[in-house]
Amino acid sequence: MSFFEIIRFAIRGLNSNKLRTTLTTMGIAIGVSSVIILLAFGNGSSKAVQAGIEKLGTNTITIQSNRGGFGGGRASASRSASSKPLTVGDAVALSDPIKAPDIKQAAPVAGANTTCTFGTNSSTPGSFNGTWPAWFEASNTTVAKGTYFTNEDVTEGRRVAVIGNTIVTDLFTGVNPIGQVMRCGGIPFTIIGVTEKKGSNGFQDGDSLVVAPLTAVQRSLTGYNNLQSIVVQAKSAKVQDLAQTEINTIMDAQHKVKNVSNRDYRTLNQASLLATTSSSSSVLTVLLGMIAGISLLVGGIGITNIMLVTVIERTREIGIRKAIGAPKRAIMTQFLIEATILSLVGGFLGVIGGLIGSHFKIVGVQPIIIPSSVFLAFGVSVLIGLFFGGYPASRAASLRPIEALRYE
């Protein structure tokens, strides 16, 4: 009996039970496409988080006080007897172009915890920063509407503010915020600008933001002795390490640090933040991979189930074929071809479905396909299909015809 003839038998076998054929193919297709889409989604969301952090500026270094507590104002002697808070003087020293050739600029930040109101609306900013105009560039924040405040605003201590989009929607729905006066902790601030939408970086809402001149914030809200941080911008991402060394040299001198392992300040840079988040988002990818693996397994069990349910009928059929003189090899080949066609067609449809499905945004995340996941999903389902299509057939083909005919 020719191979071509056996292929015809296999196709006739698939054709004669269209429901089983369709269900099996769909089972494989759904398994494959869900794995591809889930992994693409995980990959896409981790890429989105990384891009969000990169937007914050990768050449920014933040200095924070190590004196316990956030602002460092609540002086605790626990760390070091000689520990000093961060001062505006530190920021000025860091801006020295001779001592710090790789630092472009530095801006002190006084952080206030307060609620802002406009009429009956209120909003509590995630961060309320009193700072210098240099902060905007150092923290990669741009004003989309209105203007930045100026160095003159800082020296004059003018109560003006640039706000983020979340504050706009909270306080000024239907009102142009520019020129309006909001009250923060009872103090009036005139809005002069709105920042460009930043979105969330995965941890906090980058648009729940108020930025005002340092002097105004210190005078009315925080007092003069407790800077939250100093934001330093390196000249480029390349010289970030050099800038880091310069920061340490200058700050150690400013703070009279004797033991470098016991500094009263610490530095954070976006690069290290990026490293932590990319490792946490790879955890996300692994998690999604596990979900995908489970869905592949469930899909596989579905395929197995359909295959096994028909095994009784197929076993009887194998018994009949053997009784009328079919060689075992011809039977095996036919059933393996059937299983191969089912698995390949199912796997192929699944890949197409996965590729199409990955084009659509899921909860705002654009999935990005991981090429190896396509091969993995396809390979695994084809193997499952082949095994569970082929194995029962090979078992049945080894039975005596009468045993196969009686099988139940």
Added chain:
Amino acid sequence: MHPVIDVQGAVKQYGVGDAAIFALDGVDLQINQGEYVAIMGPSGSGKSTLMNIMGALDNLTAGKYFLDGLEIDTLDENALALVRGRKIGFIFQSFNLIARTTALANVELPLAYQGIKGKERRSRAMAALKVVGLEDRINHEPTELSGGQQQRVAVARALCTRPSLLLADEPTGALDSKSTHDLLDLFDQINAAGRTVVVITHEDDVAARAKRVVRMRDGKIISDTVNKSVSK
């Protein structure tokens, strides 16, 4: 000349211990080329079991079976497939047609496994279906056929390979008296052409056509007689 069928001390046991059933309990039977044998006996006496052994579809618990001098138990899968496909035409008590497959495709199947192709295969299958009077039902699937029609498809499938040994397990069970008569005429013709025919039946008028009647009870042969009424 050795017999076509040579069953020696055949035992077929189902189950073990107290639950053991001896479907065949020491059967000796020789059938020569060209014989026409009817096997009779009450239900459960082991007729089908013996027939399955003779058709090389099942194996014995003890004893030996030679078909055309070949010991079936010693053959490998390929040789068994050849024996089943070329030497034997087997008609099952329960038809055993392949589901969702047309009558024509069912009849063509044994020819296909013998490597007979295209036109010849189709014309031989058509001829066999014509013999059983189903030429107008060739594209019907088993579920679209009556019990008697299915049985006739099964007969056509067994005949189309022109086997030298025809084994039929109650082939007339689902047929009316006219069809029964036609089928028995066909068996007579086949037998007249020198082929061996073995038929299991409950009906005396079917057995009356055979030249030899073997009676079974409880897995044993209780009588083996030459049929005088056929000696015309």
